Amino acid sequence: MPELPDLQAFSHNLNKKLAGKTVKQIAVINAKKLNVSHKELQDKLAGQKLDEVYREGKELYLKFSKGDILGLHLMLHGKLFLFKDKHENKYPIIELYFNDDTGLVLTDFQGIATPTLNPEDKDAPDALSKDAGVDYLTARLQKTKTNIKTVLLDQKIIRGIGNAYADEILWHARISPFSASNKIPADKVKQLVKSIHSVLKEAEKQIIKANPDIISGEIRDFMNIHNAKKTKSPTGAEIQVKDGSRKTYYTEEQELYS
DNA sequence: AATTGTGTTCGAGT
DNA sequence: CACTCGAACACAAT
Numbered sequence: 451m452p453e454l455p456d457l458q459a460f461s462h463n464l465n466k467k468l469a470g471k472t473v474k475q476i477a478v479i480n481a482k483k484l485n486v487s488h489k490e491l492q493d494k495l496a497g498q499k500l501d502e503v504y505r506e507g508k509e510l511y512l513k514f515s516k517g518d519i520l521g522l523h524l525m526l527h528g529k530l531f532l533f534k535d536k537h538e539n540k541y542p543i544i545e546l547y548f549n550d551d552t553g554l555v556l557t558d559f560q561g562i563a564t565p566t567l568n569p570e571d572k573d574a575p576d577a578l579s580k581d582a583g584v585d586y587l588t589a590r591l592q593k594t595k596t597n598i599k600t601v602l603l604d605q606k607i608i609r610g611i612g613n614a615y616a617d618e619i620l621w622h623a624r625i626s627p628f629s630a631s632n633k634i635p636a637d638k639v640k641q642l643v644k645s646i647h648s649v650l651k652e653a654e655k656q657i658i659k660a661n662p663d664i665i666s667g668e669i670r671d672f673m674n675i676h677n678a679k680k681t682k683s684p685t686g687a688e689i690q691v692k693d694g695s696r697k698t699y700y701t702e703e704q705e706l707y708s
Numbered sequence: 709a710a711t712t713g714t715g716t717t718c719g720a721g722t
Numbered sequence: 723c724a725c726t727c728g729a730a731c732a733c734a735a736t
Binding site for chain 2: 508523526562603668678696
C-alpha cells in the first residue's frame with residue numbers, strides 16, 4: 451500500500467498533470483463513507499478549477515478555486531488512474547471528469563478508499579511539518595507509556611507514518627520499536643525527529659527515481675529493514691520479525707528503553 | 709495454490 | 723473507565 455513518501459510523489463505528479471483543469475462532472479460509484487451526497491459533491495465541485503494537489507497525512511487533497519477541498523484516502527489498496535474519455539479500471543470508487551475530456555479515477559477492490567468533501571482540520575501535525583518537531587514529540591511521548599511504534603502509527607499524534615516506515619524510522623534512529631514512549635531519553639527523541647524527516651524524504655527520492663511519473667502503486671525494494679527480501683540490516687545485524695496484527699521488523703542494534 | 713500485506717474502525721477482553 | 727488487541731474489509735501479487 452502507499453505510505454507517506456508514495457503519496458508525496460503521487461501528489462507532485464497529479465499536481466503537474468491536473469492543476470488548472472476544470473471539473474465537468476463527478477461520478478460516485480462506490481463511496482460508502484463519503485461525507486456528503488453525490489448530488490452535493492457534484493453541485494459543489496462542477497465548474498470549479500482544480501488549483502492544487504497536495505498531501506496531508508495519509509490523504510491527498512485536491513484544492514479547488516472556490517476553496518473547496520476533496521480529500522482522497524487510499525486506505526490499503528486505493529489506486530489512482532488518469533484517463534482520456536473513459537477508463538476500464540475495475541472497482542471504481544469515484545471518477546472526476548475534466549473539461550478537456552480527461553479524467554481521474556480512484557479504485558479500490560476492497561471498497562474502503564474514502565473521498566471526503568472539505569475534511570476537517572486535524573489537530574495532529576503532519577510527520578513532515580515543523581510542528582512535529584522535538585518540542586512537540588518530547589511533550590507528547592511523555593504522555594503515554596505505550597510502545598513507541600504504536601505512538602508513531604497513531605494518526606491522532608502524528609500523521610502520515612504507516613507500518614513499514616515506522617520500522618524504517620525506528621531502525622534509523624536505533625530505537626527499539628518496543629521501547630516505552632515515555633522512557634526514551636531526550637537526545638534519542640531528537641534523533642527520532644531527524645530520522646522521521648530523513649527516512650521519509652529519502653524514500654520519496656528513491657520512489658521518484660524508480661518511477662518519475664508514479665501516481666499509484668508502491669515501490670519498496672529500497673527499504674532496509676521492513677523488507678521480506680532482506681535478512682540483514684545495512685550494518686550487518688540479523689533482521690528480526692515479530693508477528694502481530696501487523697509485522698514489525700527490527701534488529702538488536704536498536705536500543706530498548708523500558 | 710497457499711500465503712502475505714496493508715489503515716482504520718469497532719467490539720471484546722483485561 | 724482506560725487501555726490493548728484481534729477481526730474484518732476483499733483481493734493482487736507472488
